[in-house]
Amino acid sequence: MSAIAPGRSTGPQLPARYTNLDSAHSAHGSRIHAFGPALVQGDPLADDLVEYFASRPLGGGRKQLEQALDHGIESVRNPHPTLAALFAQLDHVPLWVDFDQLDLGGSVYLRLGPLGQLALGCAALPLAYGSPVGVVPLVFTGRLTQRAFRRLIETTHFVYVTCKPGGLRRHGEGFKTTVRVRLMHAQIRRLLRQSPKWDMQAWGVPIPQADLAGTNLSFSVVVLESLRRLGCSFSSRESEAVMHLWRYSGYLIGLEPQFTCATEAEALRMGDLIAMTQGPPSGDCVALTQALMNVTMHMAQTPAQRKAAQQWRKFLNGLTRYFIGAERADALQLPKTRLRFALYPMRLTVMLCETLRRTVPGVNTLAVRIGSKTWGKSIEIGLAGVKVSYELPEHPAARSTH
């Protein structure tokens, strides 16, 4: 029996999903008590607003939201107190925010082009899908694996608009998308809380602060760490800028200040704490990860394309194993491949390109331009003309890379 049981601290009753607390306590000390409340806390500002929107006629809430996003809260006639409160928080720019640093962080992400997308798909998401409770909202839909491709594209789009220059400025596309995703999280929380099948004692609040924090650091430190393993290099200024970008994104998406990370060291500690306390992957985690690995099959039409897609699947499996480590990969039942032999030349090539980028004037700018176009093109192809809807946004609990 654990000496440190959920609910043992003086704070709120913690759900059963918060496990392995003895080991976590050895590694993280009293931090486990500080992090516990993150499992039972949603996003009160957004939660209150969706409650109000639910009482409005169909389309009324969305209209008010878009009006406030596009033209400011002052343009909304007699805004409801819940709408005014949310936009008061959104319109307040914390003192620590530096918009130049946000743009730098975004450009670092964009210049990575396909490598960044590989890090998202083969590191950030598989780690997130390893959270047995984090995937429960997806299980609830009964279509766990059917939307894997769509979810990947929408996640990619979310990252892309966040990283575009000025993306998180007040009227930037990233800002608006983040707010929409925040309200989608709140609406998912609301829907799941209304379901008799949602086990509050076992799982806590749906999409709690803990999962928002996990998502946030999967976009920051997990991607940085993974790409370093692939041969990418970042100056300390660049990595700080990436962390800064996602810290502000976390603020906009409703993350409480105590659960945002300003530095990579903080993020790695929090990622490790989340990984230690979330329990081993469930069968649903395995199914979801398998579906993610199969996304290339989605686009294959001809026998030749299907054959190529199968090769891609092997490559993605191998790369994911490389990023998240053999132990986690085995838990997610990712097959072993011989890709590790191909990774050395790939890593060498990336390192050479990175040296060129750092040393030859103009190459970095060119890399940002090409990388940005690659992101845009991938999303365009993936969406195939269908408008981004964020049917079920990702809200994974990420873990740090090993």
Added chain:
Amino acid sequence: MKPDLLSLLTDEDWRLMTERATRRNFEKDGMALREGAESRSLFFLQSGYVQVVRDFHGLRLTVARLGPGEVFGEMSFLERAPAMASIVADGPAQVLILSEQEIESLLNSVPGLASRLYQSLAVTLSRRLRRSGDTGNESIGSTRTARTGFTTERQLPPGLAQAVDGIKQGLQQIELQLRNRSLPPEQAAAAVAGACDQVCATLERFMRDEVVVDAGMADLLAFRDAGAVRAGIGAYIFRETFSVLMSSALVARAFAMPRGFPDDWETIAAIHLDEPTGDGQLGPLVDRWFLQRPLCRARRTSTAAVGKLLTSLLGDDPAAFTCLAAGSCHEILELLGGTQAGGATATCIDLDAGALLAAAERAEDLGISDRITFQLGNVVPADNGEQLLLPPQHAIFAVGLFEYLGDEAALRLLDWTHRQLQPGGTAIFTNLVEGNPDALFMEYLLERKVHHRSVEAFTELFRRSSFGGATITADASGADLLARARKN
């Protein structure tokens, strides 16, 4: 005894009034005041009960019952108009009668009496008005709302349209075959029943929790709750199947609620009659299907079960039974029309004058009208404490009433029932059970707000009431619960 309703009068006022009043005793059915009489007197009921009775084309309908401490004749007194109803003793009763001349004399001689008396009468009238206006029942008198705007197009679950289209196409095919006379009637009936069962199965399938959550998540920025999504799915199936389902006379009636409330007496009578009818080729077949659904079977089996229970309560002494929300008064007419009833009497209470008049007519035919009081009124005690009065009863029962009452209204009714029963008296009530296979059909296609209750929930309701508990059994249909409680 000074009537409670005249509490604004002083003790001296009351002493002066009683000194000048005439005291009269009435036996059962004695007429204290006749409808249309030019009386200007005030009547104070000292003991016993009286019925306020109105004549409807020769049939007597009780519109209220008054008990000790109540006043009557006040409207004729105030308006100087003929009496609107007759006052008939419900048993031995004593009444103080104060004539118009005596009242005038007192008003002229006692300072302040006029304002105290008129204010008291105003309070009396106000309370009666409140009593008649508050139904305490959320289903009664409700209006239908437009069933659009619940969800967006994206929130209709995948497969719903195909499933409903399949049912419609199947029914069209059957209709065509019937027209061509290429399908034997029994096969057609089975096929229609199968298709209608599919409507219920489709409701079940697409109202499942995970389907609703998935549909809600398909368009999160529509900000629709699970309830709205369910309503949207229900509205879609309703619209798509409306034309066929409404060709059944019974389904159409159950949906239309022509009397303004569910399960009106003609609907219940049609269920008991169990003779399918409807429009077009499909109507009678849909009707036949509906009559065999658990809901209709429950109405029939519960009525029979209650009838048996009531018969078992008949003893040597004449029993007094009251049926609440009596509608067609089926159980009482069967019971009192039978050979075992002895001298039993009954009161049937309902909001629907038409239902009571139809039952009164049938009672006349059966020759038992003198043993049944048909009382117009709302059986659910209003939350302001105003309620109907009954002489002590041996049994009070209702079939198909509790499912239309929320817990608080149901509790008030149980407590009121407990007060009206004599010691050892029995309460018998039914409630549609949680898991009733027709629950979704009732909610989304018939637009009924129904409180299905589990055995535990129904038991808990009685436990919280003055009864302190009840014996609950499931009826033969599997859709209804039968509760029996005794006043100790």
